[in-house]
Amino acid sequence: MPPTSNPTLRQRRLGAELRKLRERAGLTATAAAELLGVNQARVSMIETGRTPVSADKLRAMAHTYECFDDQLVEALAAMTGRRTRGWWEEYRDHVPTALVDLAELEHHATGVRVALVTNIPALLQTTDHARALFQGVVPPMRQYEIEHRLTHRMKRQGILHRDDPPPYTAIIHEAALRMGFGGPDITRGQLKHLNDMSELPHVTVRVIPFGTTSFPTTGQSFDYLQGSVRQLDTVQLDSCHGACEFLDAEAQLSKYRAVLDRMESCALATAASRDFIHRIAQET
Template identity: 80%
Template sequence: MPPTNNPTLRQRRLGAELRKLRERTGLTTTGAAHLLGVNQARISMIETGRTPVSADRIRTMGRAYDCSDEQLVDVLAAMTGRRTRGWWEEYRDHVPVALVDLAELEHHATALRVALLFHIPALLQTADHARALLKAVVPPMRQYEIEHRLTHRMKRQGILHRENPPPYTAVIHEAALRMGFGGPAIARAQLKHLIDMSELPHVTIRVIPFGADDFPTTGQSFDYVEGALRQLDTVQLDSHHGACEFLDAEAQLDKYREVLDRMESCSLGTTESRDFIHDL
């Protein structure tokens, strides 16, 4: 298969997991290449996601690297091949690449957990609310850029309405609920939309009210995307310069899982949260 100069996040993650398996055995890329009967450059390109790799090759690598975790090898094998031609690919030239990668990541997720202090989660925003947010971006975006971002965001929301959607849990601080982007009418419609979405069986919305004690936060919003296995989870962080940062180191995943667990423990229950939003 020919190499690609722009591997997706999923392809890069596959390569990174293969690199971890190799490094645990103490093999260099040269040693791995000798075992697998390929050149060292081929191993390097596989580990950076620039060369598609077959499921059979993954299983061969698993044996060469003495990996006894058959479930992990099976999951990695399922991640092989060329990039999925999902709807997000049509936006690759119109929105930041990280947003395209995020949409693909969400598509393959087994569960989604998010925590936000000052904004409504993107997958729960109305189109009017999202447009108001995008118009407030600094520096201002051109109208066509706003529309590309908006349609991309609305299509991302399809994951919550597809057949067999992933469980979705959102922890939202009261501050985000009171922001009022777009004016009273848009803000009211947005709150009503949250109530409607919370009634879906796979959607859980929990509110942290002002005055809640001891909830852990740095003020940064983040998404926790669960993969087919715990070690394949990913954390996505928002940043003020508009890019997404993706974290997947084991220690980082453990930290953000604990942060989410503690934030949920500080939040209102689901019924109480729905009543709280209704009162607002």
């Protein structure tokens, strides 16, 4: 299979996991190449995601690296081959690459947990609410840029409406519910939609009200996307300049799991959260 000059995040992650296995085995890229019967450049290209690797070749590499975690190996094997030509590829020239990668991650996730302080989760936003957000971006977006971002965001929401939706949990601070983007009518519509979505069996929405004394986060929004095995989980962080940062080191994953667990422990229960959101909508 020919190399690619623009590997997706999923392809880069597969290569990174193979590099981790090699390094844990105490092998240099040169030593690994000799054992595998290939040149060192090919090992490096695989580890950067630029050269696709077959499932059989991956299993052979895992065996060479003395990885006997069958669940991990099979999960990695499922990531091999050419990139999935999902709907998100249509947007590769129209939205930041990180947003394309995020859509692909969400598509393959086995579960999603998100935490937000000043924004409604993207997958639970109405079209009007999302449009108001994009119209307020600094520097201003052109109208066609807004439309690309908007349709991309709405298509991302499809994972919650497909036949096999992943479990989705949103922990939202009261501040996000009271921001009022777009004005009272749009805000009321957004809050109603949030409660309607929370009625779906796979969607959980829990609110952290003002006055909560224990708040284990700096206020930065993040998504925790679960892989088919825990080692393949990914954390996505939002930044002030609109980009996405992806984290996958074991220590980072452990930290954000703990943050989410603590945030859930100080959030209202699901029924109480619905009532709370309904009251705010009535006050708006």
